[in-house]
Amino acid sequence: MNSEFHKSSYSGASSECVEVSEGTVTLIRDTKSPRAAMLSFPTREWIALLSDIDAL
Template sequence: MSEFHKSTYSHAHGDCVEVAEGSPTLVRDSRHRSEATLSFSAHEWTALVADIDAF
């Protein structure tokens, strides 16, 4: 499992998500790290990123 990292598009304010890419890929709110973490399979993560890129 990789460590969590922020997007290079994140602002200095810290309003972003952090991602730990691996199996599974984990996503969390950078302001509330100890709270809920979303978990995605490789297939789900690929589909989510593709859908976001479509906007």
């Protein structure tokens, strides 16, 4: 089961960002359209992406 959606602490008070729900798969949605289509990634791919970004 996935966790509730949350946005990055870097977003501050801005309502224009993406939210992430982590669990068996990682879901990503737009905060302006939370009921619209979401992106879905296998958790290991999401972790690999975050690791690659952190390495930059």
